[in-house]
Amino acid sequence: MRVAILGASGFLGSRLAAALRARGDSVEALSLRDPEAAADAAADCDAVVNVAGESIAQRWSSTVKHRLQYSRTELPRRFLERIGRRDRRPRTYVSASAVGYYGTSETATFDESSPPGDDFLAHVCAQWEAQALQARDLGMRVAIVRGGVVLDPGGGALAKMLPPFRAGLGGVVGSGRQWISWIHIEDAVRAYELAIDRIEGAVDATAPNPVTNAALTHALGAAIGRPTLAPVPKIALRVMLGEGAVVLLEGQRVLPTRLIKEYGFEFRFPEIDGALRNLFHSNAKL
Numbered sequence: 001m002r003v004a005i006l007g008a009s010g011f012l013g014s015r016l017a018a019a020l021r022a023r024g025d026s027v028e029a030l031s032l033r034d035p036e037a038a039a040d041a042a043a044d045c046d047a048v049v050n051v052a053g054e055s056i057a058q059r060w061s062s063t064v065k066h067r068l069q070y071s072r073t074e075l076p077r078r079f080l081e082r083i084g085r086r087d088r089r090p091r092t093y094v095s096a097s098a099v100g101y102y103g104t105s106e107t108a109t110f111d112e113s114s115p116p117g118d119d120f121l122a123h124v125c126a127q128w129e130a131q132a133l134q135a136r137d138l139g140m141r142v143a144i145v146r147g148g149v150v151l152d153p154g155g156g157a158l159a160k161m162l163p164p165f166r167a168g169l170g171g172v173v174g175s176g177r178q179w180i181s182w183i184h185i186e187d188a189v190r191a192y193e194l195a196i197d198r199i200e201g202a203v204d205a206t207a208p209n210p211v212t213n214a215a216l217t218h219a220l221g222a223a224i225g226r227p228t229l230a231p232v233p234k235i236a237l238r239v240m241l242g243e244g245a246v247v248l249l250e251g252q253r254v255l256p257t258r259l260i261k262e263y264g265f266e267f268r269f270p271e272i273d274g275a276l277r278n279l280f281h282s283n284a285k286l
Helices: 011-022 037-040 061-083 120-138 154-168 185-197 214-226 234-241 242-251 256-259 272-281
Strands: 003-007 026-030 047-050 092-098 140-145 150-151 183-184 203-205
Touching: 003 011, 003 037, 011 026, 011 185, 026 037, 037 061, 047 061, 047 185, 061 120, 092 120, 092 185, 120 140, 120 242, 140 185, 150 154, 150 185, 150 272, 154 214, 183 185, 183 272, 185 203, 203 256, 214 272, 234 242
Parallel strands: 003 026, 003 047, 047 092, 092 140, 140 203, 150 183
Antiparallel strands: none
């Protein structure tokens, strides 16, 4: 199978590309910065995976919020519009999304049957998904992967957490009660492979056992053998990240109902302690 990956140079895209090549697929590594050129290059592929997008992990100014939205809506729109003009086009379109789709809550539990939330990230995710679904009008099967916090020491949120934790400065963020819907990088990549092969519609790519920030903090400290006694106050995060602090201070408890019940997905790392032990004490590779 020939698979085009938009955002192939990024943290998740590069791991997915390696896994697809390992299973025998041909990968076209593309950027969405020029969506028309990317569409021309992807037109002869069997599937397209879009994991491109402006990084959430930064201070949200009005300019940054515009880039967050633009990269997830306007650039994919232009890509699909160009693909629609081609005589030949991929059979499958897989789009990333995020559990931010559901909004935030300390008490609710969400899955694919839950409605979207009403904050900035929820609106961006809903628009992101709506744009992806336009590929159905082009005769493509569409899969949407609502990702949680992907755990891998080599990138993403965990890579940013490690320096202070290894220095003994890691600690609970805010109240520590906010939910973290996480997933091991290996399971995240496997979920995308399944999406390429046969998923239709939206699925939650999160481990079946979400944890609170406090639980994740203590599990990470134990995994790397460091204390976790330095709490991170809300005000410090708001100073550093502005409105973007919501990503760390609030969360959502999300379950992968469709992945398990409809597609029979078996998580290799369903529990946080086992996932972190594997990431820090195993030489296993994707």
